[in-house]
Amino acid sequence: xxxxSQKPSRDxxxxxxxxxxxxxxxxxxxxxxxxxxQPGQSLTLIATANQGSEATYESGFVIDKxxxxxxxxxxxxxxxxxxxxxxxxxxxxxxxxxxDSQETQYFGPGTxxxxx
Amino acid sequence: xxxxxxxxxxxxxPEGAIASLNCTYSDRVSQSFFWYRQYSGKxxxxxxxxxxxxxxxxxxxxxxxxxxxxxxxxxxxxSQPSDSATYLCAVRGGGGxxxxxxxxxxxxxxxx
Numbered sequence: 001x002x003x004x005s006q007k008p009s010r011d012x013x014x015x016x017x018x019x020x021x022x023x024x025x026x027x028x029x030x031x032x033x034x035x036x037x038q039p040g041q042s043l044t045l046i047a048t049a050n051q052g053s054e055a056t057y058e059s060g061f062v063i064d065k066x067x068x069x070x071x072x073x074x075x076x077x078x079x080x081x082x083x084x085x086x087x088x089x090x091x092x093x094x095x096x097x098x099x100d101s102q103e104t105q106y107f108g109p110g111t112x113x114x115x116x
Numbered sequence: 117x118x119x120x121x122x123x124x125x126x127x128x129x130p131e132g133a134i135a136s137l138n139c140t141y142s143d144r145v146s147q148s149f150f151w152y153r154q155y156s157g158k159x160x161x162x163x164x165x166x167x168x169x170x171x172x173x174x175x176x177x178x179x180x181x182x183x184x185x186x187x188x189x190x191x192x193x194x195s196q197p198s199d200s201a202t203y204l205c206a207v208r209g210g211g212g213x214x215x216x217x218x219x220x221x222x223x224x225x226x227x228x
Binding site: 001041042043044045048058090092103104105106107108109110112 | 148150157158159160161162165204206208215216218219220221
């Protein structure tokens, strides 16, 4: 499976500010996924990011709140804009495997965000 | 009805026992099924994937799939304290590209 890294690993932010989370993969991948895991909850897909095209957002998530960049096949960023305490969550970057594992999703270590 | 349902637990089993984790899903055309383990404060890691009806074994883990009943389970034999974690069931739909939907997870506690 691909090796995925995320930065920052955690942050504490003030409401009204924005935070950009970076995701780096050690191999080229077509699609990258951004998930949110709120405290005590399961994973919710925010959006799917393809290189060279606009990200596809899931119901309940909008580009103005969660702008995504995908400048190349190994990197993506997710920005959490105009943050409120409700945005406190773990944000996870994910990619699909290759070959026999191409239907499987693998996750980065996550970014733990606390909004005060 | 939730798309992927799991009992949140906690499920407590003594060390050495068999832990049985269950999951039901609503999309009848789902094709791919996954179990992830998530330790507290960590990201999910894949344990098993299963695509066909029946059992699939990998070491102490056995995944079981019954598409007719829309049911998938994970058995952990000889449970160890290190197996204590939250186990997430994930399902990918069929027909072209489909996103993966995760259950809310079952917390497993293995008591020494």
